[in-house]
Amino acid sequence: MGVTVLQIFPDTSRSGCLETEKLHKRIMHLDATQSGMFSVDCETYYTNVQIGSGQRKMHILHNSETPATTYAVLDTGTKQITLSADLLFDLLLPRLDHMYQNKKNLKIESKGAKYEIGDFVVKIGTVTMSGHYKGILVEVEYLPCSVPNLCWSLMREFMQSFMGSCVSATVPPFLQKKLGRE
Template identity: 80%
Template sequence: MGVTVLQIFPDVSRSGCHETEKLHKRIMHLDAVQSGMFTVECDSYYTTAQTGGGVRKMHIVHNSETPTTTYAILDTGSKQVTLSADYLFDLMLPRLDHMYQSKKNLKIESKGAKYEIGDFLVKIGSVTMSGHYKGILVEVEYLPCVTPALCWSLVREFMQSFMGSCVKPTLPSYLQTRLHDIHTPQDTVQQYVEKFNEFRDGPSFTATQPATPAT
């Protein structure tokens, strides 16, 4: 596990398939090798009216890279707490329905192809919510390093090589307060939740073509 950075890639044409194919071609031109597929999905639960204390959220995240782990992110509004549990944690969720209720129309996932290129692992995902295409999310992991402060310049330069100017010079907001911390899988999951929330709050549209990755 190295340092992971997530980046939304702007889909100017809003065609889904066309833009993801563009990214696949760019990364292949850098001699990347496709190494399989991935899926990250997120279900969001909200506190019921009976619990009091304002509305709180619980995001349940599954990542195909860690298939035996369920991540639960408790969002109080002022802070987030991430819990890692056995996959059987999902079986406990029905017992929490007196406290948390899911909103099925908010289920969101990023799914696509992953590539290996040198010390980098790249995942190009098409994001869908309740079956509707929302956009493109790219995950880049630099494997040899576990501290963002020591590798951000290198990661940024690599990301700009195939995503262009949408990659800003400054660190993503989530990593700015964790520059010198050891990066963990929980940090990756929290970044996904942050980006998924951006997609949920953004405009919704239907892709003119299925947003499936090129092979």
């Protein structure tokens, strides 16, 4: 596992198709090979009773890269607790209906193509919420490195090669916290 960056790609047309097609062509011009498809989905559950200053949330995620695992992120208000379990966790959710309730028709999904180019894995996907198009996400992973400080400039240059100026020269806030850790 390397360093991974998620980047929102601007979609001026708001259609998704045209911009993702441009990205697919650009990454293929760099001699990337398509290595499959990916899918990530998230459903959010809310507490039935108000705890403290507000409702707490539990996000349930599934990733096609790890098909036998279900992820849960519990938002306590002050911190987030991450849990990974097998698919049987999904069967436990109906038994928690006295505590957590699923907001109907609220499912967020990102689906798209996965590419490999040298030491990089690139996923280009469209994001939908309850079936309605919301935007484009690009995930770039640099496999040989696990210290963001050592590879950020290389990753930025690579992302700019096919995404252009939408990639900021400054380090994303979530990576800034991890810079310098070895």
